[in-house]
Amino acid sequence: MIADASLAETVRPVVIEPSRGLLRINLAELWAYRELLGILVWRDIKVRYKQTAIGVAWAVVQPLATMIVFTLVFGKFANFPSQGLPYPVFVFSGLLPWLYFASSLTASSMSVVSNVNLVTKVYFPRVLLPLAAVSVPAVDLLVSSVVLVVLMLWFGVAIGPLAPLILVFLLLALATAFGTGLFFSALNVRFRDVPYIIPFLVQIWLYLSPVIYPVSALPERWQWVLSLNPMTAVIEGFRWALLDRPPPDPGKIVVSAVTAVVMVVAGYAFFRHAERQFADKI
Amino acid sequence: MPASITVEGLSKRYRLGQLAGGYDTLRDQLAALGRGGRRARTEEERELWALRDVSFEVQPGEVVGLIGRNGAGKTTLLRLLTRITEPTGGRAILRGRVGSLLEVGTGFHPELTGRENIYLNGSILGMRRSEISARFDEIVEFAGVERFLDTPVKRYSSGMYVRLAFSVAAHLEPEILLVDEVLAVGDAEFQRRSLGKMEEVGRSGRTVVFVSHNMATITRLCSRALLLETGRIVGDGAASELVARYLTAESGSQAHRTWPPDEAPGNEAFRLHGVRIVDGDGRVASSVDVREPVGVELTLEVLRAHVPATPWLALFNDQGAHVFSAMDTDPMWERGADQGIHVVTAWVPANLLNEGTIFVSVSMNSFRSGGKAERQLHVDDAVSFLVVDPAEGDSARGAYAGSWPGAVRPLLTWSRGVRRQDGVAERR
Numbered sequence: 001m002i003a004d005a006s007l008a009e010t011v012r013p014v015v016i017e018p019s020r021g022l023l024r025i026n027l028a029e030l031w032a033y034r035e036l037l038g039i040l041v042w043r044d045i046k047v048r049y050k051q052t053a054i055g056v057a058w059a060v061v062q063p064l065a066t067m068i069v070f071t072l073v074f075g076k077f078a079n080f081p082s083q084g085l086p087y088p089v090f091v092f093s094g095l096l097p098w099l100y101f102a103s104s105l106t107a108s109s110m111s112v113v114s115n116v117n118l119v120t121k122v123y124f125p126r127v128l129l130p131l132a133a134v135s136v137p138a139v140d141l142l143v144s145s146v147v148l149v150v151l152m153l154w155f156g157v158a159i160g161p162l163a164p165l166i167l168v169f170l171l172l173a174l175a176t177a178f179g180t181g182l183f184f185s186a187l188n189v190r191f192r193d194v195p196y197i198i199p200f201l202v203q204i205w206l207y208l209s210p211v212i213y214p215v216s217a218l219p220e221r222w223q224w225v226l227s228l229n230p231m232t233a234v235i236e237g238f239r240w241a242l243l244d245r246p247p248p249d250p251g252k253i254v255v256s257a258v259t260a261v262v263m264v265v266a267g268y269a270f271f272r273h274a275e276r277q278f279a280d281k282i
Numbered sequence: 283m284p285a286s287i288t289v290e291g292l293s294k295r296y297r298l299g300q301l302a303g304g305y306d307t308l309r310d311q312l313a314a315l316g317r318g319g320r321r322a323r324t325e326e327e328r329e330l331w332a333l334r335d336v337s338f339e340v341q342p343g344e345v346v347g348l349i350g351r352n353g354a355g356k357t358t359l360l361r362l363l364t365r366i367t368e369p370t371g372g373r374a375i376l377r378g379r380v381g382s383l384l385e386v387g388t389g390f391h392p393e394l395t396g397r398e399n400i401y402l403n404g405s406i407l408g409m410r411r412s413e414i415s416a417r418f419d420e421i422v423e424f425a426g427v428e429r430f431l432d433t434p435v436k437r438y439s440s441g442m443y444v445r446l447a448f449s450v451a452a453h454l455e456p457e458i459l460l461v462d463e464v465l466a467v468g469d470a471e472f473q474r475r476s477l478g479k480m481e482e483v484g485r486s487g488r489t490v491v492f493v494s495h496n497m498a499t500i501t502r503l504c505s506r507a508l509l510l511e512t513g514r515i516v517g518d519g520a521a522s523e524l525v526a527r528y529l530t531a532e533s534g535s536q537a538h539r540t541w542p543p544d545e546a547p548g549n550e551a552f553r554l555h556g557v558r559i560v561d562g563d564g565r566v567a568s569s570v571d572v573r574e575p576v577g578v579e580l581t582l583e584v585l586r587a588h589v590p591a592t593p594w595l596a597l598f599n600d601q602g603a604h605v606f607s608a609m610d611t612d613p614m615w616e617r618g619a620d621q622g623i624h625v626v627t628a629w630v631p632a633n634l635l636n637e638g639t640i641f642v643s644v645s646m647n648s649f650r651s652g653g654k655a656e657r658q659l660h661v662d663d664a665v666s667f668l669v670v671d672p673a674e675g676d677s678a679r680g681a682y683a684g685s686w687p688g689a690v691r692p693l694l695t696w697s698r699g700v701r702r703q704d705g706v707a708e709r710r
Contacts, residue, residue, distance in 0.1 A: 013375050013377045014365070014376040015373060016369060016375070018368060036406065039401065043402055046393075046394060046398065117388065118388060119366075121366070121384045121388045121389075122364070122384070122388050122407065123365035123382065124406070
């Protein structure tokens, strides 16, 4: 038994009252629950690899198969430009962050409803659910990046000197998925149509991101419009840092980054507002 | 020393639709047929104060039971204190580390092993990793699952599952523990142990708030009780006194109900003038001995002769479970009754119902082709009564005094035989 007498003085009183304010960011509380975040991530990874028959191989098969189809359709038949790279390497380097983003977005949008047994039975900052959901697909990303390395070796594409910068762009992808996921996971509690919207949204979003084509293939005016999609900066930045391609326009990166920040802040505000009724509505 | 829990004017309002969801599935449709006008009623009310202006304090080390009939606000109060849902008004302050147990095994994942689930469940309940590691052996030993630690819990028997889940929860050791009825699980032996563990928690100086429908458990575990009625606290005092008051007061049951002629529920063909719960001598009984039959007496007025319709009863227990439905099979009703007042009594046999409050809904239904029913009149929870067991050893619970889950509690006939050497069973 652990003596709790001393704890009484250290634990701050919990005040329960109707919440006010838009964002109500409580960093101290989130920090206090960091272990639970870790456990939720660990649980999802564990379950994912236990339940699927070929486990880790999915993280290789899915992007590889997609890459082959895209290479045949867009690289061979349609003859899309590829920034002077072999098309398989070009498209795979876009698919890598894209698939991470797509799984994160999907998982985080379902996160609150799929944890209904927790939401109705125990308190914790609900925001941990979408946050854990966007972290889990990073494991798949890590596995499938091995495939990219193999492809680069095969086609003799050298790694760029700024390669570590891809982490910054992945963080941007995470933020975008998190912001969108916050919005949809809260919406999903009230409207169970969300599971039907997400695959549709992901598909449209794919074609609005420079996965199968380079941004440079578009007219200048449209390049600016496209930069409103944070995934544009993520994928362009990824190719720039990892494969030593021409650097993206800093102005457009700023536009993408600002969009992502706005999405997170707006998504968070919406989530915190909706959160108050999760347990009543779910 | 400041109070562990201070509650000031705490209120919770639910709006229309939050409680009565739509009827999305066939199953819900069917349940709605049995439950009757529930949905229509909430629509009329538009909003519901599940808890209204509740204030109280709990001192460190007190073990407080929340009692009251279903819908009185016990669970809502607990959900507010555990921060699962937000109050509409007022506030509560909890001083100390809070642990809440609204069910056993929150977050257990069937694919994960016993070992993994101990860490998962412990973290979800608010334990630190280091604390779980420190108590790991104790948890495993209490649950008695040493051999199955690395087996996924989906392969556990339900008994093992519950034991492991309770064991994690029992080792939570917060300063303030909020508990809802978690003891109503597991086999008798495990219930005895978990009740013992709860008593230990109560004696160890922790503050406990406990919700239960089982009055015996409340009096055994709690020193003080709060009695809730329609979202307000109507009683605060020694647990034994309040339990007695709850069991005898009208708030616990309403065994006799009559309507003035112009307000009698029904339509142009049928009216319900009164419903009474009666004992074998025909006297109104708000509490009945589980070993005696109990009658539900309906006073029905037939305004239009020969309309085929049959009296129906639906019994619900205090956890909202539909215990059973019954109808009067007298062919007279199918042909259509004569005009006038009819008094019918349905007799529920002795040793059928379980202990607790029983709510009786009354209706008159006409049958149409295709298995459809047309409702002539319906009254939800028209009357209620309490089933008690004096525990003299001759009821279905025998000498066992612990919690007894289940919608009904029949006293069965057990035959006994011996298996002979040649394999032929011989009945005695």
